[in-house]
Amino acid sequence: MQKSHMLHKEHLQMLPGYLFSVLGGIICAANLNTVIVPLKLYNGGFIGIAQVLSDLAVNVLHLNIPQTFNLAGVMMMVLNIPLLLLAYREISRTFFLKTVLTVASQSMAMTIIPIPSTPLIDDYLTACVIGGLIAGSGIGLTLRSGGSGGGTDIIGVYCTKKFPDMSVGKLGISVSSIVFLYCLFRFEVEVVVYSVIFSAATSLVVDRTHYQNIKSSAMIFTRHPEVADTIVQLLHRGVTCWQGYGAYTHEQSYIFMTVVSKFEISRMKRIVRDIDPQAFIIINDRLDISGNFVKRL
Numbered sequence: 001m002q003k004s005h006m007l008h009k010e011h012l013q014m015l016p017g018y019l020f021s022v023l024g025g026i027i028c029a030a031n032l033n034t035v036i037v038p039l040k041l042y043n044g045g046f047i048g049i050a051q052v053l054s055d056l057a058v059n060v061l062h063l064n065i066p067q068t069f070n071l072a073g074v075m076m077m078v079l080n081i082p083l084l085l086l087a088y089r090e091i092s093r094t095f096f097l098k099t100v101l102t103v104a105s106q107s108m109a110m111t112i113i114p115i116p117s118t119p120l121i122d123d124y125l126t127a128c129v130i131g132g133l134i135a136g137s138g139i140g141l142t143l144r145s146g147g148s149g150g151g152t153d154i155i156g157v158y159c160t161k162k163f164p165d166m167s168v169g170k171l172g173i174s175v176s177s178i179v180f181l182y183c184l185f186r187f188e189v190e191v192v193v194y195s196v197i198f199s200a201a202t203s204l205v206v207d208r209t210h211y212q213n214i215k216s217s218a219m220i221f222t223r224h225p226e227v228a229d230t231i232v233q234l235l236h237r238g239v240t241c242w243q244g245y246g247a248y249t250h251e252q253s254y255i256f257m258t259v260v261s262k263f264e265i266s267r268m269k270r271i272v273r274d275i276d277p278q279a280f281i282i283i284n285d286r287l288d289i290s291g292n293f294v295k296r297l
Contacts, residue, residue, distance in 0.1 A: 017145035018101055024142030025102040025149065029109030031134040033070055035127050036198060038119035040191060042183050043135075044176030044199040046151025050075035052182050067117070073110030077103065080150040087154045098147025099154065106149065124190070128198040135198075136205020143206070151175075216265055220256040220272055221280040228256050230271055235264060 032043065042048050054071040057063045065071050080103045088096040121127040142149055152175050176199060183192045220227060221244065228239040235258075242255040260268055265283060272279045 017147070018098060020141050020145035021098040021101040021147040022105040024138045024140075024145065025104075025106030026109045027138030027141070028135055028149065029073070029106045030113055031131055031138065033110060033113045033115050034120050035131040035134070037070060037072075037115050038117075039121075039124060039127055039194070040187070041124075041128070041198055042179055042191070042195040044173075044179055044195075044202075045149075046079055046175065047072065047076055047149075048176060048179030048195075049151075050079060052179055053079075055186070068114040070110045070113075070115055073107045076110070076150075077107035080107075080154075083150055083154040086158060090158050091154070095147060098142075098145060099150055102142050102147050103150040124194045125197070128194050129201055132198050132201020133205055135202040139202065139206050215259060216262050217257065217259050217284045218265070218268060219282040219284075220258075221253055222256070222272070222276045222278075223251070223253050224276045224279075225254055227254070227272055227275050227279070230275060231256070231258055231268065234271055235260065235268060237264070 028047075032047070036043065037051075042051050050072040053075045054065075057071060057075075058065050063071075084096065084100055084103065087099055119127065121130060139149060143153075148154060180192050180196060183195060225241075228241055231237060231239050237258050237260055240257045242257075244253045244255045245251075246253055258268070262285065269281060272281060
């Protein structure tokens with residue numbers, strides 16, 4: 001009965017995450033349409049690939065697309081469909097739902113929000129810095145909610161599950177390189193340089209706002225043995241158990257140790273406190289883990 005109540009409470013606490021997934025997607029799209037696209041700059045990753053396909057559709061296939069309409073939004077949604085199916089089958093349903101919300105809201109916002117005829121910020125360097133701050137904040141908000149913006153994020157999570165030495169960052173750089181090489185042959189060098197600056201600024205802000213891959217260990221001292229099973233069930237993290245003895249209280253207790261991402265610490269604390277408000281928890285940050293630890297976005 002208690003576990004059922006905790007599951008219901010967990011689901012309610014996850015609702016803000018879905019809201020932040022939508023909000024993060026809209027922020028990224030609005031920033032792209034109003035700050036970056038009017039200057040003819042390009043993003044990295046799958047959004048950049050969608051921009052490349054949009055440019056080819058307009059300038060090679062000569063499709064009649066209004067200048068205020070961002071075709072890249074539609075392209076991005078199409079590109080993400082097979083990847084969303086991969087996320088549903090191979091990663092997790094929660095990750096899939098939040099990613100769908102982010103991709104759908106971002107694609108829709110990119111399509112609906114009109115591109116201004118004149119840039120809101122004329123100076124390229126200023127636009128790259130401000131655009132990077134806004135984009136990084138939107139992406140960080142999405143990642144901290146437990147979802148992603150699709151594209152390389154989905155492929156990266158899948159690859160890190162299959163290949164432990166795989167890096168999401170390296171994959172993102174590889175995809176971005178394709179976009180920037182296209183820009184190098186298609187446009188002036190300045191477009192490539194400022195596009196790289198924008199992507200770099202975005203990445204720096206994402207690193208500051210998204211701390212989910214910082215690993216932490218937690219030692220939990222409690223008299224309630226069900227704490228371990230609940231952590232395994234709700235967080236899907238392994239727990240090592242010992243029986244202990246309090247030198248001050250002279251009472252038997254349980255000692256549980258688990259390793260979580262920093263993003264999961266607050267949730268783990270809620271789980272423990274709901275079962276045992278008197279539990280004693282020790283957190284140790286920034287571990288170097290070797291072995292069977294599941295990386296998550």
